[in-house]
Amino acid sequence: MKSISANKWAHEEFGATPLGDVRRTRRLVDMAARAARRPSGKVAVVFDDKSNREGAYDFLESPHVDAGAVAGSMFAATAARAEGETVVFVALDTSMLTLTDVDEAKGFGPIGSPNRPARGLMVMNALAVDPDGVPLGLIDQRFWVRPDPSRGTIAERTERNRHRPFDDKQGAFFVRAAQAAIERLQAVKVVPWFVIDREGDNRNILQALNGMANAFTIRGTKNRCLTSREEERTVRESVARQPVLATDSVRLSTRGEHMARVATVAVRAKQVELRLRRNPLDPSSPLKLYAVVVRETRADGRREDALDWLLYTNAPVTTEEDALRVVRSYRSRWRVEEFHRTWKQGGCNVETAQLRSVDAVVKWATILSAVAVRIERLKYLSRNTPDAPATIELDPTEIEALKIERKSRYPGKPAPRLDMLTIAVATAWIAEMGGWMGQKSSGPPGSITIARGLQVLAIYTKALVDARSELTTRRRKPRR
Numbered sequence: 001m002k003s004i005s006a007n008k009w010a011h012e013e014f015g016a017t018p019l020g021d022v023r024r025t026r027r028l029v030d031m032a033a034r035a036a037r038r039p040s041g042k043v044a045v046v047f048d049d050k051s052n053r054e055g056a057y058d059f060l061e062s063p064h065v066d067a068g069a070v071a072g073s074m075f076a077a078t079a080a081r082a083e084g085e086t087v088v089f090v091a092l093d094t095s096m097l098t099l100t101d102v103d104e105a106k107g108f109g110p111i112g113s114p115n116r117p118a119r120g121l122m123v124m125n126a127l128a129v130d131p132d133g134v135p136l137g138l139i140d141q142r143f144w145v146r147p148d149p150s151r152g153t154i155a156e157r158t159e160r161n162r163h164r165p166f167d168d169k170q171g172a173f174f175v176r177a178a179q180a181a182i183e184r185l186q187a188v189k190v191v192p193w194f195v196i197d198r199e200g201d202n203r204n205i206l207q208a209l210n211g212m213a214n215a216f217t218i219r220g221t222k223n224r225c226l227t228s229r230e231e232e233r234t235v236r237e238s239v240a241r242q243p244v245l246a247t248d249s250v251r252l253s254t255r256g257e258h259m260a261r262v263a264t265v266a267v268r269a270k271q272v273e274l275r276l277r278r279n280p281l282d283p284s285s286p287l288k289l290y291a292v293v294v295r296e297t298r299a300d301g302r303r304e305d306a307l308d309w310l311l312y313t314n315a316p317v318t319t320e321e322d323a324l325r326v327v328r329s330y331r332s333r334w335r336v337e338e339f340h341r342t343w344k345q346g347g348c349n350v351e352t353a354q355l356r357s358v359d360a361v362v363k364w365a366t367i368l369s370a371v372a373v374r375i376e377r378l379k380y381l382s383r384n385t386p387d388a389p390a391t392i393e394l395d396p397t398e399i400e401a402l403k404i405e406r407k408s409r410y411p412g413k414p415a416p417r418l419d420m421l422t423i424a425v426a427t428a429w430i431a432e433m434g435g436w437m438g439q440k441s442s443g444p445p446g447s448i449t450i451a452r453g454l455q456v457l458a459i460y461t462k463a464l465v466d467a468r469s470e471l472t473t474r475r476r477k478p479r480r
Contacts, residue, residue, distance in 0.1 A: 006036040006458075008395070012080075013137075013370050017073035019065055027059050028070065028367075035371050037458035039451050041352035043364065060360040067362045071141055074370050075184055078128050078137030083188040087215070089129045089329050090139060090181050090192045091336035092174050094199065097121045097344070098351050099361060107358040109145035120351075121361065122146055124173040126181050127336040127373070128192075131328075134380045135335050137373050139184055139192075140177040143362050166204045174200060175208045182214055191215070193315075195333040201312070203276045206287060210314050217329045220291070220310035227273045227286050235272055236310065239293045242268045246323040247297070250307060250331065260443075263296045263307045267327060269317040290317040292326050335376065338447065343372035347451020375447050375454070378427060383444055386424030394426060401460040402429055430457055 010033035017025050035046050043060070047053040059065055082088050096111040101119040108119040126140035166172055178194055185192050193215040196205070200218040209216045223234045232238040246267040253260050269292045276285045294309040313326050343350055348368045355361050378393050390399055403415045406429055416425070431445030432438055434452030 006033045006395075006398070009033070009036060009374060013077045014070065014073050014367075016076065017069050019069055021064075024059065024062075024065060027055060028065075031056055031059065032367050032370065035367055036374055036454070037461070038455045039347045039349075039368070039371050039375070040455075041349035041364075041368065042354070060355060060363050061357065063359075065363065067359055067366065070363055071366050074137065074141075074366065075139055075180075078139045079184045079188050079190075081136045082128055082130070082139075082185060082190045085130060085190050087131065087191045087193050088136060088185065089131070089195055089332040090178075090185075091127045091129060091195045091333045092124065092177055092200070093127075093197065093333070093336045093340070094122065094124050094170065094173065095340050095344070097123060097361075097365065100354055106356060106361075107145065110148055111146060121358065121365075122170070123365075124177050125336060125339070125369070126177045127339055128181075128185075129332045129335045132384050133332060133335065134384055135339065135373050135376045137377075138369055139181045141366065141369065142173055142177060143358075143365070144173070145358065171199070171202050171205050174205050178209060178212065178214065182212060186213070193217070193329055195329050197333060203285075206274075206289070206312065207276070207285070210287060210289070215315040215329075216313060217315075217326055218312045219330065219333075220312050223310070225275045227275045230273055235274070235291045236293065238272055239268050239270050239291050239310075242270050245269050245317070246320040246327075248294075248324055248327055250294075250327070252307065253334075265294050265307055265327075266297050267323040268293045268295075269323055269326075271317075274312075289314055290326075292317055292323065294327055294330075335380075339369075339372055339376055342375050342447040342451065343369055346372075346447040347375065347454075348372045372447075375451050378423075379445065379447055379450055382424045382427035386422060388423045390421040390423050390426035392423060397464060398457060398461050399426065401464045402426060402457055404464065405429075405433060405456070405460045430454060433457060 010029045014028045014032050015025065017028055019025050019028065034052070038046050040046050043056050044053060047056050097120045098111060098118050099108055099120040101108045104119060108121060110117060111120045111122065112118045121143050122145070124142040125138060128136040128139045130136055174196060181192050191214060194209060195216070196218045198219045198221040201221045206218065220235070223236045225234055226232060226238060230238060232241070244266045248265050248267060250263045250265055251260070252263055269290055271288060272291045274287045274289060276287055289312045292311040292313060294307065294311065296307040309330065311326060311330055315322070315326065317323055317326055342348060348371055350365050350368045353361055353364055355364060381388065381393065394402070399421055406415060427445055427450065428436070428438065430453035431449040432453065433456040434449035436442060436445050436449040
């Protein structure tokens with residue numbers, strides 16, 4: 001991977017954005033670089049001097065800056081990073097941004113449950129992930145405002161919703177994002193493998209994705225019925241009769257009261273013909289897919305939180321290698337959840353933005369989403385390629401500032417040469433600056449401590465650059 005320090009990364013991500021004036025593009029690149037050094041949802045925190053802060057607000061509120069062009073540049077940068085891969089996983093997931101709108105004057109819509117009303121934006125993110133699990137970037141992103149809920153009882157609203165066309169429903173955003181991602185990745189000769197959680201177990205989504213030039217893995221939420229041509233009645237009944245095709249180990253992170261652990265799973269698979277229909281009285285539309293059941297084995301399989309996945313895929317699953325690839329594809333979906341956590345809470349805190357319009361929020365959220373992906377990529381590069389040089393993410397000045405900070409805390413410890421510092425060591429040092437303890441029980445550095453550390457590193461880097469600039473100015477002054 002090429003060197004992508006904050007400045008170089010910002011130029012790669014947004015340097016080709018067509019905004020009608022080169023000064024606007026320069027402003028965008030500078031804003032992205034500053035947000036990468038000091039990630040925060042509040043513009044006033046990212047830009048600590050008055051002129052740059054005012055310039056950032058003017059840029060975000062300007063009607064001459066197209067939010068679609070800003071996002072398009074980010075998508076193109078992701079496609080460029082994917083070039084050379086045969087297949088990349090694309091995790092599709094929806095999320096909500098809860099935003100401040102006390103007077104309901106900013107144009108946001110209702111989000112969340114009607115019992116807990118809030119205002120904000122809905123968003124669909126399509127995160128590209130390489131086969132090794134390292135995030136490449138967002139290949140599509142769509143924001144929209146939910147309309148206010150219709151009147152009537154729950155039963156009346158449910159009945160009206162049943163008759164709404166699919167294009168007017170939230171599920172249609174999965175299909176639109178997939179179509180856009182296919183177009184962008186096909187331009188660099190890469191095939192996307194879409195990965196969706198339970199929300200993708202929808203008749204329209206399954207049929208639409210099956211008709212596109214892609215592979216997919218979708219987590220099943222329904223034990224669907226099979227056609228009359230099948231011997232068994234349901235998917236799980238049919239797959240349960242198959243022999244174990246593969247075994248694997250799945251690392252599960254901490255969730256609520258359940259601690260992180262490694263689950264041993266058995267994988268079974270079979271090609272099935274699903275009986276899809278809009279309602280029980282409609283004629284069925286058969287769809288042939290492979291059903292893959294991943295179940296935890298041994299004593300842990302009796303746990304309350306035992307792993308049990310039903311996955312649908314249009315990729316053939318006839319060998320052990322095929323089965324393990326489907327499992328690996330679904331595991332890549334966790335990257336988009338981690339991205340959402342980093343984007344919304346882990347340093348970027350996009351929901352703390354207090355801008356005055358939907359358009360301004362979308363532009364700022366787009367920039368911060370690119371920053372969040374950069375943090376996630378740094379995290380996984382340090383885990384997957386720990387011996388790679390730190391220069392793949394940091395420039396020499398940042399590395400030198402990092403060593404200065406390290407030496408101030410550990411004055412007796414020798415530091416490696418600039419060209420010998422690895423990405424794993426550099427990331428650990430950055431995370432320590434952000435509060436990571438560095439103990440065995442701490443686990444590897446996470447997004448939050450990396451984001452905090454980057455903020456501290458930005459201060460040291462700026463101080464180093466300013467000191468050098470002052471020294472150069474003094475040397476150039478003529479002596480009297």
